[in-house]
Amino acid sequence: MNLSKSKYCNGVQCKKMLWLEKYKPEEKGELSNEAVLDNGNDVHEVARKLLGEDINIEFNENLNEMIKDTKKALEKENVIVTEASFNYEHNFCSVDILKKTGNSYEIYEVKSSTHLKDVFINDASYQYYVLTNLGLNVKKCYVVILNSNYIRKGELDLDKLFVKNDITDIAISKLDEVKSNIDAINKYMEQTEEPDDDIDNKCFKPYECPFFKYCTRQLPKQNVFDLRRIFNKEKIKLYKQGLYTYQDLLKEDINEKVKEQIEFELFAKEDKIDKKSIEMFLNTLTYPLYFLDFETFQMPIPQYDDVKPYMQIPFQYSLHYIENNKLHHKEFLAKSGIDPRRSLAESLVNDIPFDVCTLAYNMSFEKNVIKNLSELYPDLKNHLMNIHDNIKDLMIPFKDRKYYTKDMSGSYSIKYVLPALFPNDESLNYQNLELIHNGSEAMNTYAKLEEYSKEEQEHIRERLLKYCELDTFAMVKIYEKLKEVIK
Numbered sequence: 505m506n507l508s509k510s511k512y513c514n515g516v517q518c519k520k521m522l523w524l525e526k527y528k529p530e531e532k533g534e535l536s537n538e539a540v541l542d543n544g545n546d547v548h549e550v551a552r553k554l555l556g557e558d559i560n561i562e563f564n565e566n567l568n569e570m571i572k573d574t575k576k577a578l579e580k581e582n583v584i585v586t587e588a589s590f591n592y593e594h595n596f597c598s599v600d601i602l603k604k605t606g607n608s609y610e611i612y613e614v615k616s617s618t619h620l621k622d623v624f625i626n627d628a629s630y631q632y633y634v635l636t637n638l639g640l641n642v643k644k645c646y647v648v649i650l651n652s653n654y655i656r657k658g659e660l661d662l663d664k665l666f667v668k669n670d671i672t673d674i675a676i677s678k679l680d681e682v683k684s685n686i687d688a689i690n691k692y693m694e695q696t697e698e699p700d701d702d703i704d705n706k707c708f709k710p711y712e713c714p715f716f717k718y719c720t721r722q723l724p725k726q727n728v729f730d731l732r733r734i735f736n737k738e739k740i741k742l743y744k745q746g747l748y749t750y751q752d753l754l755k756e757d758i759n760e761k762v763k764e765q766i767e768f769e770l771f772a773k774e775d776k777i778d779k780k781s782i783e784m785f786l787n788t789l790t791y792p793l794y795f796l797d798f799e800t801f802q803m804p805i806p807q808y809d810d811v812k813p814y815m816q817i818p819f820q821y822s823l824h825y826i827e828n829n830k831l832h833h834k835e836f837l838a839k840s841g842i843d844p845r846r847s848l849a850e851s852l853v854n855d856i857p858f859d860v861c862t863l864a865y866n867m868s869f870e871k872n873v874i875k876n877l878s879e880l881y882p883d884l885k886n887h888l889m890n891i892h893d894n895i896k897d898l899m900i901p902f903k904d905r906k907y908y909t910k911d912m913s914g915s916y917s918i919k920y921v922l923p924a925l926f927p928n929d930e931s932l933n934y935q936n937l938e939l940i941h942n943g944s945e946a947m948n949t950y951a952k953l954e955e956y957s958k959e960e961q962e963h964i965r966e967r968l969l970k971y972c973e974l975d976t977f978a979m980v981k982i983y984e985k986l987k988e989v990i991k
Contacts (some may be wrong), residue, residue, distance in 0.1 A: 505690055507594065507596065507686065507689065508597065509597045509598075509631060510627075512627075512630045512682075512689070513623055515685065516626055517623075517711070518701070518706045518713060519689055519692040519693075520701040521715060522689065522692075522693060523693060523695065524715045524718065527698070528698070531715060531718040532714045532718075533716070544615075546616070546803075546805055547614060547616040547804050548614055550660070550665075551600065551601065551612075551648060551662075551666060552601070553662065554601065554612070554662050554663075554666055555584050556584055557584065558586045559577045559580075559584070559585050560586045560587060561574050561585060561586065561589055561598070563587070567589065567591065570587070571590060571591055574588045578602075578604055581604075582604060582605055582606070583604050584601065584603050585601075585604070586600065586602075587600070588602035590634050590638055591634075592633075592635075592638050593637075595630075595634050595686060596634075597630065597631045597634050597635075599611055599612070599635070600612055600613050600648075601614065608641045608642075608643040609635065609640050609641060610643060611628060611632060611635065611645045611646065612646045612648050613628040613631065613646065613648065614666075615647060615648065615650075616650065616804050617649050617650065618649060618813055618814065619649065620647060620649055620669050622710065625674055625675075625678075626678075627647075628646070628647050628675060629645075629674065629678040630682055632675035633675075633678075633683065636679070643672075644670065645675040646668045646672075648666050648669070649666070649669065650666060650667070650804060650814075651665055651666060651813070652812060653812070654806075654813065655810060655811070655812055656806035656809055665806075665813070703716070703719050703720060703743070704740060704744075705736070705737055707719070707736075708736045724749050726749065726750045726770065727748050727749060727750070728743055728747060728748060728749075728753060729743075730913070731753075731765060731766070732765060732914030734758070734762050750769065753766055754767070762914070764905065765914035769913070773910065775908070776905065776909070777906075777907055777989050779989065781904070781906040782901050782990050785900060786987060788896060789861050790861045791826060791827065791861075792825055792827035792860055792861075793862075793863065793983075794823060794825040794856055794863065795823065795824040795825065795863050795976040795983070796821060796822075796856070796895070796976065797822050797864065797865070797870070797972060797976045798869070798870055798873050799820040799821070799943065799946045799947065799950070800817055800819065800873065801816075801817055801819060801948075802814045802816060802817065803815075803817065807843075808843040809843075810880055811843075816872070816873060816876075817845065818844065818845060818848050819844040819950055820836060820838065820946070820950070820969075820972050821835065821848065821851075821972065822834075822835050822969075822972040822975055822977075823835065823836075824976040824979070824980050833976075833977075834855045835969055835973060836851040836852070837965055837969055840953035841953075845881075846881065849877045849881055849884050849888065850884070852874075852877075852891070853884055853887040853891070856891050858887065861894055861896060862894055862896070863896050863897075863979060864895055864896075864898065865899050865918045865982075866899050867896065867897035870895060871892050874888050874889075874892040874895075875888075875889070898979055898982060899918075901986060902921050907989070909924045909925075911923065911924035918979070919942070921982065922978050922982065925982060925985050926985075929981075932978055934971075934974065937967070938970075939964065939967040940964075940967045940968055940970070946968055946972070949964055949968065950968060
């Protein structure tokens with residue numbers, strides 16, 4: 505078959521993934537990878553200038569045209585070509601950055617990650633195999649990743665932003681392995697009947713397979729892969745032992761909280777409510793009581809000073825608070841296109857007084873955001889750290905299973921807890937919101953806000969505010985439910 509570097513890597517992970525992609529593409533599930541693709545594009549665009557001025561080979565659906573354009577570009581002396589394209593025996597690849605010096609070449613495979621992974625090495629080794637078999641004198645092969653410790657100060661320093669990992673020796677040692685993999689993939693793809701390969705750890709590593717739901721379609725609804733608080737590796741281990749159903753798993757020596765999920769869903773047990781523990785938790789809270797939720801976005805390429813790759817940048821918060829038995833609401837949403845942190849930090853210290861109790865759901869996230877702001881703005885540090893030190897976690901009663909129902913499905917995420925506590929309250933249903941339904945959508949939408957017209961931006965901003973407001977209103981309702989159940 506015609507392979508590309510991505511298809512090769514998919515085939516190394518699971519050959520059946522390639523087979524299904526070709527013969528049953530309609531069974532492919534949707535994975536949340538839009539942001540990953542956007543990040544990859546952003547990183548590649550910046551990395552083009554890593555080695556100097558480049559000749560870029562424009563994408564063409566006719567790959568032969570890209571190969572011709574590459575050949576023409578490489579006729580020049582000492583040149584840097586991005587997306588240089590080659591084909592060897594139906595094995596195609598576009599090299600992110602190809603450096604030609606005299607008659608020798610260097611391959612640079614660029615990734616938007618901050619960690620060197622085996623799949624990246626496989627990707628670069630495949631390219632090394634293609635180019636060397638075409639007779640090119642490849643002296644060096646690199647995998648380029650982002651430096652997680654780089655902090656932007658002024659203009660981007662590409663030499664510090666990127667880390668070049670020399671994998672030349674590994675690529676050389678993998679030449680026979682790459683050929684063997686290609687041969688095995690081609691032979692496998694000759695099958696006309698669907699292969700009966702079983703699921704395994706490869707379904708999740710290095711990436712979650714989009715055909716996993718299809719490959720597990722014969723399993724009963726309540727099966728080992730529906731469990732929470734258990735790693736996929738352990739689920740596969742149980743599956744390999746023939747332990748598929750909840751009935752099978754009930755007899756096993758497994759994590760108590762996993763067993764509790766099974767029992768609640770299998771036997772429809774009554775809600776578990778530890779009133780004493782819940783009351784003890786509530787007694788740690790004081791009025792006025794604030795409910796805080798941040799929304800953040802990440803940038804692989806830092807656009808502002810004092811930012812690292814993929815650092816959480818807060819751009820919005822919602823704040824409900826109860827004072828004198830009345831519920832109030834405040835909110836903040838930064839302007840797009842500028843560093844939002846200073847204006848957000850100033851707004852936050854204006855909205856939350858000293859020494860008040862603040863609730864967050866999964867407080868480690870909110871506390872980390874506030875701590876980073878306090879280190880960035882020393883003049884606000886005292887107040888910010890006062891907020892930080894007075895945060896309590898509304899998640900605790902649910903994480904510790906002091907309050908648990910079968911509808912929580914083993915999770916203590918607010919997206920599970922909320923509908924479990926308020927199954928018929930449409931005002932708390934995130935699916936009833938327009939445009940923005942979860943944190944990932946909020947993050948991705950805000951990050952691209954500048955691409956929209958002014959009218960569209962205003963509409964999106966309204967939707968962002970509605971989403972974040974529901975997050976803290978949901979916390980208020982959960983808090984009130986906790987008070988109600990201990991009466």
